[in-house]
Amino acid sequence: MRKTITQTILLCACFSSHWAIAETGDQVQQVLYQCERNVSLPVTYLNTANGGAYAVLQVDGQQIALRNTVSASGARYQSIDETRGYSWHSKGDSGVLSWQPIHEPDKNMIVLAECASGEAMFAKNTD
Numbered sequence: 001m002r003k004t005i006t007q008t009i010l011l012c013a014c015f016s017s018h019w020a021i022a023e024t025g026d027q028v029q030q031v032l033y034q035c036e037r038n039v040s041l042p043v044t045y046l047n048t049a050n051g052g053a054y055a056v057l058q059v060d061g062q063q064i065a066l067r068n069t070v071s072a073s074g075a076r077y078q079s080i081d082e083t084r085g086y087s088w089h090s091k092g093d094s095g096v097l098s099w100q101p102i103h104e105p106d107k108n109m110i111v112l113a114e115c116a117s118g119e120a121m122f123a124k125n126t127d
Contacts, residue, residue, distance in 0.1 A: 025049030033095055035115040041097065043088070054080075055088055057097065059111070086111075093118040 026048045033041040046054045053068035055077040064086050066077035074091030085100045087108075097112040 031117045033115040033117045035097075035112040037112075039112055041095075041112060041115055043090075043095075053077075057086070057088060059086070059097070 026046060028047075029045045031043050031045065033043060035041050042058045044056045046052075046056070048054075053075070055066045055068075057064045057066065064084060065080045066086065066088055067080050069076050069078045071089065074089060077088045077090075079086045083102060085102055087098045087100065089096050089098070093116055095115040095117075096110060097115065098108050099111050100108045
């Protein structure tokens with residue numbers, strides 16, 4: 001499975017903001033979000049043929065792998081590595097990146113807010 005995910009993510013480098021379908025039936029989409037403080041946040045989404053949904057974010061020079069979790073609205077992703085504490089919540093063309101200390105489950109800090117892609121990013125940049 002790891003080899004398949006790696007091959008699929010490499011495949012996505014050839015595509016920008018469009019879904020690509022790998023031979024395995026996995027779907028990959030690479031999206032660039034523009035966030036507050038003029039921070040660019042590249043996110044690669046992977047929907048596997050067997051129903052898994054993942055996101056990989058580039059944060060502070062690190063790749064953060066997240067898996068899809070329950071969300072009341074939009075899509076919510078939590079760090080696969082529980083020691084990292086990151087979460088990404090996206091809805092439409094917008095998103096928010098948060099971080100939660102391992103030993104403080106009630107403390108949720110927003111790392112990047114006002115993230116926008118596509119038409120939302122264009123509208124944000126013209127304001």
